[in-house]
Amino acid sequence: QVTLKESGPGILQPSQTLSLTCTFSGFSLSTYGMGVGWIRQPSGKGLEWLANIWWDDDKYYNPSLKNRLTISKDTSNNQAFLKITNVDTADTATYYCARIPMGITPDYWGQGVMVTVSS
């Protein structure tokens, strides 16, 4: 059974760094072709893809976030991470992580974690 769960700080102030953790089970990020992605959704709005990391540590980022993103993984502990530097109110959203098996777009998603940026 594949499950993913996101965790994060809940609330943070502008200019701080947002650190998110995705803890998953039922698959391994050391499996050939496997990936994990991060996607966010402001309340009442659409979805925005942020970044992917693959079994071989290859990474892709959404260039719209202008080098503010860093994705990483801890294969032995079944976790993936996303950092967003210099946050502002526009980063307020629910953040999801999702499994990405090779050749298929995200199939299993976590429940999401809400992050609010406010002074």
Add this chain to the structure above:
Amino acid sequence: DIQMTQSPASLSASLGETISIECRASEDIYSNLAWYQQKSGKSPQLLIYAANRLQDGVPSRFSGSGSGTQYSLKISGMQPEDEGDYFCLQGSKFPWTFGGGTKLELK
């Protein structure tokens, strides 16, 4: 970036009605398209991948079709549990991009 134009933005359907939702890509995405359903307060659920492949466990009333830049999701016989938001996602080229969404309600 590839732009995904999804229509309609909202739709109201009667029980048993067949409906379609469209996504148009700004360039050829070679069938690298997925459809998701999102119910209120929940995470998206994968319905269709590779344009026309039904995800395991998804009812057969859902189907996908299309190629090139034009894709559609069809629900053959609207059910109450089909209410929700629907999104398309292109996975052909980074950055991956989503359609703007369709809100489907039961009439």
